[in-house]
Amino acid sequence: MTTTTPTSAPPAASGASLTSRRIPRLSGLTWLVWRQHRAAFWTGLAVTVAALAWFAYQRASMMAYLERTGWPESKSWALQNGFQEYSSRLGDTSSLVGLLVPVLVGVFLGAPLIANDLEQGTGKLVTSQAVSRGRWLTTKVGMAVAVVTLCTTALSAAYGWWLEPVAEADKELYWVAGSATGPVPVALTLLTMVGGVAIGMVLRRTLLSMAVTFGFAVTVQVLWAANWLRLGDARTVTTHDGVGEGAFPKLPEAAYDLDQSYLTGSGDLIGWGSCAEQTEQATNACLEKKDVVGWSVEYLPQSELPAVLWTGSAIMLALTAAFAVFVFWWGRKRLY
Amino acid sequence: MSSVMDNRGAAEEPAIEAYGLGKRFRRGWALKDCSFRLPAGRICGLVGPNGAGKTTLMGMAVNLLKPTAGTVRVFGETPGPENAGRRTAFLAQEKPLFRRFTVAETLRMGRELNPGWDQRTAEEIVRSGDVPMGARVGTLSGGQRTRVAFALAFGRRPDLLILDEPMSDLDPLVRHELMAVLMAGAAEHGTTVLMSSHMLADLENICDYLLVIAAGSVRMAGEVDELLTCHTLLTGAGTGEGVPQELARHTVVESRTSGRQITALVRPDGPVAGTWQADAPSLEEVLLAYLRSPDAPPLISPSAQADPKVAAA
Numbered sequence: 199m200t201t202t203t204p205t206s207a208p209p210a211a212s213g214a215s216l217t218s219r220r221i222p223r224l225s226g227l228t229w230l231v232w233r234q235h236r237a238a239f240w241t242g243l244a245v246t247v248a249a250l251a252w253f254a255y256q257r258a259s260m261m262a263y264l265e266r267t268g269w270p271e272s273k274s275w276a277l278q279n280g281f282q283e284y285s286s287r288l289g290d291t292s293s294l295v296g297l298l299v300p301v302l303v304g305v306f307l308g309a310p311l312i313a314n315d316l317e318q319g320t321g322k323l324v325t326s327q328a329v330s331r332g333r334w335l336t337t338k339v340g341m342a343v344a345v346v347t348l349c350t351t352a353l354s355a356a357y358g359w360w361l362e363p364v365a366e367a368d369k370e371l372y373w374v375a376g377s378a379t380g381p382v383p384v385a386l387t388l389l390t391m392v393g394g395v396a397i398g399m400v401l402r403r404t405l406l407s408m409a410v411t412f413g414f415a416v417t418v419q420v421l422w423a424a425n426w427l428r429l430g431d432a433r434t435v436t437t438h439d440g441v442g443e444g445a446f447p448k449l450p451e452a453a454y455d456l457d458q459s460y461l462t463g464s465g466d467l468i469g470w471g472s473c474a475e476q477t478e479q480a481t482n483a484c485l486e487k488k489d490v491v492g493w494s495v496e497y498l499p500q501s502e503l504p505a506v507l508w509t510g511s512a513i514m515l516a517l518t519a520a521f522a523v524f525v526f527w528w529g530r531k532r533l534y
Numbered sequence: 535m536s537s538v539m540d541n542r543g544a545a546e547e548p549a550i551e552a553y554g555l556g557k558r559f560r561r562g563w564a565l566k567d568c569s570f571r572l573p574a575g576r577i578c579g580l581v582g583p584n585g586a587g588k589t590t591l592m593g594m595a596v597n598l599l600k601p602t603a604g605t606v607r608v609f610g611e612t613p614g615p616e617n618a619g620r621r622t623a624f625l626a627q628e629k630p631l632f633r634r635f636t637v638a639e640t641l642r643m644g645r646e647l648n649p650g651w652d653q654r655t656a657e658e659i660v661r662s663g664d665v666p667m668g669a670r671v672g673t674l675s676g677g678q679r680t681r682v683a684f685a686l687a688f689g690r691r692p693d694l695l696i697l698d699e700p701m702s703d704l705d706p707l708v709r710h711e712l713m714a715v716l717m718a719g720a721a722e723h724g725t726t727v728l729m730s731s732h733m734l735a736d737l738e739n740i741c742d743y744l745l746v747i748a749a750g751s752v753r754m755a756g757e758v759d760e761l762l763t764c765h766t767l768l769t770g771a772g773t774g775e776g777v778p779q780e781l782a783r784h785t786v787v788e789s790r791t792s793g794r795q796i797t798a799l800v801r802p803d804g805p806v807a808g809t810w811q812a813d814a815p816s817l818e819e820v821l822l823a824y825l826r827s828p829d830a831p832p833l834i835s836p837s838a839q840a841d842p843k844v845a846a847a
Contacts, residue, residue, distance in 0.1 A: 229642075326619075328649060
């Protein structure tokens with residue numbers, strides 16, 4: 199984003215006209231879009247800067263704690279109760295970045311972006327100046343996408359940097375907190391925002407589109423949460439040492455187990471609860487009867503996380519592009 | 535059609551020319567088979583009852599709506615963001631402005647979005663109404679806001695200014711004041727104006743051209759003077775039901791009987807037989823007669839006739 203106010207110039211600058219020539223100024227439609235949405239844009243930028251500072255502070259205090267426990271030589275810190283506080287803060291922040299930000303941006307920036315202009319008639323005002331409808335829509339959506347991409351990329355990168363030293367501490371941190379790193383917050387937020395723009399364009403009412411966009415954003419989150427792990431290339435490990443104590447296969451560090459079942463002598467898989475009997479004797483008899491020979495565990499190894507995140511983001515960005523195409527098509531054909 | 539009218543109008547460049555223009559919404563046709571021509575340099579009143587299709591017609595002339603049928607040309611071109619759009623300024627009925635912008639920012643928007651912006655003209659219109667430049671648009675009165683909208687429109691130096699009921703929500707004093715702003719601006723820059731209004735008295739004062747539409751089609755179009763001179767208001771003794779025999783050979787726009795007296799607005803085709811008192815009708819009388827009688831044949835003066843060849847080109 200270009201600098202918008204000459205106020206960011208050093209106070210020593212001589213003369214207003216000189217200052218304004220040195221600082222790149224917004225002009226034309228870009229000026230209008232920035233002026234109209236400056237509250238939302240500045241809020242986004244300010245919140246991002248504040249969040250970056252807070253992330254840095256949190257990371258510093260976490261590192262200080264880790265160094266007190268002998269990190270990185272000793273790995274014992276992972277199990278200590280004292281670290282609980284830091285890992286839960288990481289977990290909470292991951293839902294802020296991956297869940298709250300997309301919903302807020304969709305509802306408060308995406309939905310009203312065009313809907314408000316259609317409701318107030320200001321869209322008519324702009325497109326009856328020497329500005330084509332396509333250029334107006336492109337500039338509005340383009341600038342919103344640019345600001346959102348900038349902010350969410352910064353948030354995601356800073357969060358990833360905070361999480362990185364301890365990411366592999368346990369699978370919860372690695373997978374659940376890790377899901378809010380990389381391209382995912384950017385893709386989720388863009389999808390929700392551009393979806394909100396499309397909703398607002400069709401409904402033409404600000405408040406209604408904000409409500410519907412909220413529903414859309416929550417649906418996106420639910421679908422993502424339910425399906426994102428399926429995008430990985432799952433591995434299976436099987437054992438033939440029975441299912442007694444200590445027989446569960448050891449998974450690689452920070453691997454995420456998706457599914458576990460009993461393996462029978464004939465190679466079939468049965469649910470691991472199928473022999474949950476009252477007594478140990480009955481259980482053993484049942485295992486015997488069903489010919490359970492070991493475990494079969496499906497899991498995602500640690501190395502699968504980046505692939506999952508990028509595949510998911512690519513799908514979401516493709517959907518975002520589809521929404522954007524719809525917005526421009528609808529704007530050309532059906533706006534008024 | 536009256537042969538009294540000469541053909542001089544046809545030579546002028548048309549600001550707007552519509553041929554067979556129609557627009558259908560889900561509820562049906564808002565405007566159908568509408569053909570007319572507005573020569574450049576005129577101040578044209580667009581009159582018609584609510585729902586007659588006035589806003590639809592304006593919307594198509596400024597490219598907010600796409601015609602379902604027929605064509606409309608503005609200065610010979612299809613309305614769009616290019617040339618025709620640059621030469622046209624439109625003021626929608628609700629006079630939309632960004633409420634959080636200051637007056638100065640609103641004018642800056644005009645400057646940023648329009649090549650050839652005339653800041654001096656725009657500022658003069660704002661200043662002459664004592665509207666503070668730093669005030670937010672949302673805090674202005676209706677009259678002040680309309681003035682800012684006018685400034686935005688005139689700052690574009692349009693060749694054609696289209697106004698949808700610009701004075702409908704203003705008090706008579708402010709209306710008079712803004713009419714003067716409008717007329718001065720139009721006279722100074724030779725702007726063609728198409729303005730819809732329900733204020734027949736205002737139209738009579740400022741318009742030299744008229745376009746009357748009702749029920750989605752053109753009822754009357756042409757120079758105000760010519761439209762008036764080809765009508766006569768006849769008053770005489772009624773002889774019974776219906777239109778008297780001696781009027782049947784003329785075009786009777788409307789006839790009304792009250793007691794034994796009959797009043798008829800006619801387009802005389804030659805001398806009128808019988809004992810009638812003939813008066814020149816006012817514009818208001820002619821307009822009301824046409825709006826009340828949807829079956830009367832439309833009257834399009836030659837200068838307002840659309841040329842199908844031009845429209846189809």
